[in-house]
Amino acid sequence: MTLAQYHGDQLSHADTWLNLHDDELRRRAVQAAGEKDTVTLVSLTRAYLTHHSRSGILTSPRTVEAYTLGVRQFLEYAQTQALNLLRPHRHDAGRYVQALLAGGRKPAGVQLKVAAAGCLYRALRWAGATEADPFREVRIPKDPTSGIEKRPPYTEDELADVLEHADPHTTFLLFLIAHAGLRISEALALTWDDLEEGTRRIHVRSGKGRKARRVTMSVRLARAARQFRTLYAPGGPEHSRYRPAGRAPGYVFRYATQQAARYHLTQVFQAAGVPFRGFHPGRKYAGTRLLQQVKDFGRVAAHLGHASVDTTRRGYAVLAAEDLKDDLAGW
Structure with missing residues (x-):
């Protein structure tokens, strides 16, 4: 049985x-x-x-x-x-x-x-069915290639081309990933109360490991958030048509699954002639660009919601070599 x-x-x-x-x-x-x-x-x-x-x-x-x-x-x-x-x-x-x-x-x-x-x-x-633990001492070889080399971030030109073909809905989602550095699960879990356009803050209530954090919006993201709220929030002209399907009231996006988000973004990327490589390259764009500006792994880790600065350092250390280009130009 x-x-x-x-x-x-x-x-x-x-x-x-x-x-x-x-x-x-x-x-x-x-x-x-x-x-x-x-x-x-x-x-x-x-x-x-x-x-x-x-x-x-x-x-x-x-x-x-x-x-x-x-x-x-x-x-x-x-x-x-x-x-x-x-x-x-x-x-x-x-x-x-x-x-x-x-x-x-x-x-x-x-x-x-x-x-x-x-x-x-x-x-x-x-369950008491066995005492076996066959995977306890298994060793898995490490991949010497860094994650950022295997799966590089979207480029500035790629994102610009995609945004030219995006409607307010996909524009806002793309900015959440590529400027705020949100994981796609964090973006889809947002409610209207989590967006503070006036102070340019996003309240991520349940990030990886159930950790909450506040994320700063870029100026362009705050502008996209205001436009999105005007159109789709309760009382907006598109709210009744856009009302979340099968989700509790208050969520920003009408779909809850990554598959649905992937479908919408893929359509826009295809229209722009840019290969869609997933959500994470957008998050990597946020991390790499911010690190190039602030040169501080700790601040970038806080923005991305990494549990450890080591995670950020391993993921974006390749930038250190890129930063030497100007310094070595005269050699």
């Missing part, structure tokens, strides 16, 4: 496991692992994330989604390789890492897949 997939809220879903007697919890987990039952093992992992991970019920939906996908992919590999999940061979985890790398995945992507598989095993140990 497998656990039926539950489509309610995250806590109720987890409680379907937590309310089981320890013997029944172990029995279901052992059976699911033996059968490589993806639905049940994903459900078990999500329950573990909800009740026993560091963030518990506050684990971000993106993390839950990424771990869900990672567990599914590991189970597909385990199925094709006929792995014994409860009694893995000491080389199984290493072979999985090498298979991912051989398949063309970058080290950062492999790290995420290994984290998801490791979470599955923590869930199985929590």
